[in-house]
Amino acid sequence: MPLQLPILPLATPHQRYSCHGCGSCCRDFSVQLRAVDLQRIKAQGWRTELGFDPVIRFRGQHYLRQRADGACVFLEADGKCRIHARHGFAEKPLACQMFPYTLSPDAHASRLGVSFACGSVTANRGELLRGQEAEALRIALRGIPESLAAAPDALLAQDLRSQSGELGSLERRLVRWLDSAHPLCVRIDGLGWIAQTLSAAKLASVRGDRWTELLDILLGALPAELSMPILEPPTKRQLAMLRGAVFARTEDPKPLAAGAPSRARAILQQLLRNFRWQRGRPTALVPTIGIGWPVGARFGAVDAMPPATESDESGPIDELVTRWLRARIEGGRVWGSGAYGWSAVDGTAALALAVASVGWVARWHAAACGRAGVTLADMQAAVGRIDRTAGRAPWLGGAAERWRIAYLLRDNGMRRVLRAQWSTFVPFDSTSTLHAHPA
Ligand code: SF4
Numbered sequence: 001m002p003l004q005l006p007i008l009p010l011a012t013p014h015q016r017y018s019c020h021g022c023g024s025c026c027r028d029f030s031v032q033l034r035a036v037d038l039q040r041i042k043a044q045g046w047r048t049e050l051g052f053d054p055v056i057r058f059r060g061q062h063y064l065r066q067r068a069d070g071a072c073v074f075l076e077a078d079g080k081c082r083i084h085a086r087h088g089f090a091e092k093p094l095a096c097q098m099f100p101y102t103l104s105p106d107a108h109a110s111r112l113g114v115s116f117a118c119g120s121v122t123a124n125r126g127e128l129l130r131g132q133e134a135e136a137l138r139i140a141l142r143g144i145p146e147s148l149a150a151a152p153d154a155l156l157a158q159d160l161r162s163q164s165g166e167l168g169s170l171e172r173r174l175v176r177w178l179d180s181a182h183p184l185c186v187r188i189d190g191l192g193w194i195a196q197t198l199s200a201a202k203l204a205s206v207r208g209d210r211w212t213e214l215l216d217i218l219l220g221a222l223p224a225e226l227s228m229p230i231l232e233p234p235t236k237r238q239l240a241m242l243r244g245a246v247f248a249r250t251e252d253p254k255p256l257a258a259g260a261p262s263r264a265r266a267i268l269q270q271l272l273r274n275f276r277w278q279r280g281r282p283t284a285l286v287p288t289i290g291i292g293w294p295v296g297a298r299f300g301a302v303d304a305m306p307p308a309t310e311s312d313e314s315g316p317i318d319e320l321v322t323r324w325l326r327a328r329i330e331g332g333r334v335w336g337s338g339a340y341g342w343s344a345v346d347g348t349a350a351l352a353l354a355v356a357s358v359g360w361v362a363r364w365h366a367a368a369c370g371r372a373g374v375t376l377a378d379m380q381a382a383v384g385r386i387d388r389t390a391g392r393a394p395w396l397g398g399a400a401e402r403w404r405i406a407y408l409l410r411d412n413g414m415r416r417v418l419r420a421q422w423s424t425f426v427p428f429d430s431t432s433t434l435h436a437h438p439a
Helices: 035-043 046-050 082-087 094-098 119-123 133-141 166-178 184-200 209-220 236-250 263-279 299-304 314-330 344-368 376-387 399-422
Strands: 055-058 061-064 101-105 110-114 155-157
Touching: 035 094, 094 101, 094 133, 101 133, 110 133, 110 314, 119 376, 155 344, 166 184, 166 209, 166 314, 166 344, 184 209, 184 314, 184 344, 184 399, 236 263, 236 344, 236 376, 236 399, 299 344, 314 344, 314 376, 344 376, 344 399
Parallel strands: none
Antiparallel strands: 055 061, 101 110
């Protein structure tokens, strides 16, 4: 029997979560089932009681069936779970029990994190997450052994095994930068710059103390380095890449309702949606991404929406985005087992792309709601939507995502798409001391 790892509490201070029974995680979420879940559901006799099998197979996996409105078949009209009401919390599918906790093991410990797809987490309501490790442990012990089993430490970069302390050095410095007093758009631009700089560096000879020195030099150069070179707005191709990233992070094939398409048809539909996203004609409607998401925005309206950093609610938006980024990093969801086994350098670049995606989705949500600017509610919806696929959508750990990121790391593409979402994009003039930040 493998050794059971200790659980590390989330270092992000003031992050809160309690279940408020909103039932939103039981709507429009695909609940994947484990063997132990299948046994429990079978033993509970639902097939006979419901008159149909509540479990459906899709692409080789088992899921809970959903109703046509996207709700789980076990969700009652009063927002309560039928399995929970009849058999107790511990008899629900493990994915339901564990949400919104995440556990990301490395060689020494399993880090407790939290998904911002949960409204309580995004709104920071409830009990402090620190102190909830025992609850996460109890759930994991019921049948999620891999979340408590030792996993290899993340690579530093591709083919470069990390040495003692290197990942922690990067983590602390990223958090320090993102938590600094600079305006949010500057911190986000800096994240893109760090991602681009580390991705371009040859790190094989910069190990141990030299790695820490390199990071200190990089962080010490911020924010001054952000004013050089003068950045142009993103190219059409770079923006198409960003829309592709948004599609990949928001795509949620709905195989679970009655009348689910065949596998071939589902793949074809997915390819067509991807094509419409990439093309993104200004007059075209942004395709819908699921039940409850506002519809009716056109791509052109999204691109015309002012960035969130100009919002009347820029203070609470800053607090949310900073807390989310800290929780992603400190919860072990940027590299290693919590991020498809990606290296620290690749994971940092993927995080930058997720931030650009959040910026775009918040503007999209605002446009679809008919607003003139981004509100905190738009940002909560965007962070929740982008974070729900983090670490759990296999395609985000695959070759297409790597290729997209590699493309954007060239020619300052990552910074250009980040700025286009988070700043009013004004190219620098020679008198600028800092990049274009709205006054
Ligand atoms: S099984 Fe219960 S907790 Fe899980 S999604 Fe369905 S209604 Fe929600």
